[in-house]
Amino acid sequence: MHKYSISMRLLHWLSALLVVGLFAVGLWMRNLGYYDPLYQVLPFWHKSVGFLLLFLILVRLFVRGVTRQPGHLSTHKTWERILARATHWVLYGLMFGLFISGYLVATADNRPANFFGWFDIPVLMTAFENQEDIAGLIHEYCAWSLIGLSVLHAAAAIKHHWLDKDVTLKRML
Template identity: 75%
Template sequence: MQKYSITMRLLHWSTALLVFGLFGVGLWMRNLGYYDPLYQVLPYWHKSVGFLLAGLVAVRLLSRWWLAQPGPLASHQPWERRLAHAMHWLLYGLLLGLFASGYLIATADNRPASFFGWFDIPALFTAFENQEDVAGLVHEVCAWSLIGLVALHALAALKHHWLDRDHTLKRML
């Protein structure tokens, strides 16, 4: 059994942890009132961790390109291979949609967004009308879609492990 490299496994599980954490915090933030003490705190951390995740995903994509990846198992059907390939690129596409829309929300007022207070990520262009609302809708749709596809991704891994009894899941553990 050929496993994924430790680098790819760490990137995979770090990405998963951050995605679930950001999704949970995002849901929590939606219900905060203006006078709630976390009203300013949670968005600050959500943005910073979101930018961190964007960097992590960029490293992950570069690692996929540079590092050898194990091929599909011989027991996988051609349709499973095509579906897995499409699923992975859909997950990356939704993450990129989240990053772009999150950036547009964070810079909608033409001010830079802080990255953990260490440095600012500049607003690169003038805001368009209703930028925060439009980007917020895109962000929400991408977030829910991502969580749905992640659930399918996890179910597929469990199907391979429990029903097919192959090493698909074990290669990422």
């Protein structure tokens, strides 16, 4: 059984953990009132961890490009291979949709976004009308789509493990 490299496995599971955590915090933030003590704290952490996830995904794409990835199993059907490849690229696309829209929300007031209080991420474009609302809506749709597709991705891995009894899931563990 050819497994994914340890770096790919760590980046996969760390990314998954951060995606779920950011989604949960994002849902929580939507219900905070202006006078809630977490009203300023949670968005700061959400943005910083979001930028960290962007960095991890860029590293993951780099590692994916320079390391040998295990091929599909011979038991995988053609439609499963096509669907798996498409799903992975759509997951990446949704994450980049989240990164871009999140950045546009964070910089809608023409102020740089801050990364854990260490440095500022500059505003790269002048704000457009209703930027925060439009980007926020895109961010929300991408987040729900990413979570939905991630659930299907996990269900497919479980299907391979329990029903097909193949090593698809074990290669990422």
